[in-house]
Amino acid sequence: MNLNVVLDHEIAAVVKVVERRTIDFLCDELKLVVKDIGRYLHNEQSVKLRDVTAIVGVGSRTGLYIAYSYDASLLHAMMVRYTAELTIAPEEEALYMRETASEVVNVIVGNCTADLARQGGLVTLSPPVLALGARTIQGRPKTAIAALTLTYSEGALDVVFVGPKLLFDDHLNYMEGGV
Secondary structure, eight states: OOHHHHHHHHHHHHHHHHHHHHHHHHHHHHOOOEEEEEEEEOTTSOEEOOSEEEEEEESSTTSEEEEEEEOHHHHHHHHHHHTTTSOOOGGGHHHHHHHHHHHHHHHHHHHHHHHHHHTTOOOOBOOOEEEESOOEEOOOTTOEEEEEEEEETTEEEEEEEEEOGGGBOTTOOBOTTOO
C-alpha cells in the first residue's frame, strides 16, 4: 500500500479526535468559542507556522507530530484565563505564555490518546517541544501534512499534523532519509 495513503488515513483518524478535543477543551476550560474552522491537506506543500508552536509526537517512530501553532493574541488570552488564580508579574508573562502553550497541547493530545486507543490507534505521546519564531514545515514526497485553523475572536490556532515522524526531527525539520 502507498505510504501516503496509509498516512492520510492515519492523519484523518487523528485529526477528527484532536479537532473535537481541542474545540471542547478551549470552550469548556478557557471559555473560548470557535468562530470558524478551516481544514487543509498540504502533503508536498510547505506550511508556515506562527511565532509560538508546541509540538508533540504521537504513536510509534513512524507516527505523527502534532503542532499547535498559536496566534500571539490568542495565546495571551489563553494564558490570562489559564492562570487566572495566579499573580503574575509583568516580566513573567512571556514565561507563562510559553508554559501555557506547552501545557495546553499536552493536556489536549494526552486526552486524545485514550480515544485513539479505544479505536485501536496511536497511544504514545512525547513531551511537548516548544519552537519559538515563525518557521516553515517543508512538504516533501512521502510526507503527509494536514492542518486545522481554528479561529476565535481572540485570534487563531493552527493545529498541524505531520507524518511520518521518522522523516522529521522534533522541531519539524525535514530529515533526508529519516532519522
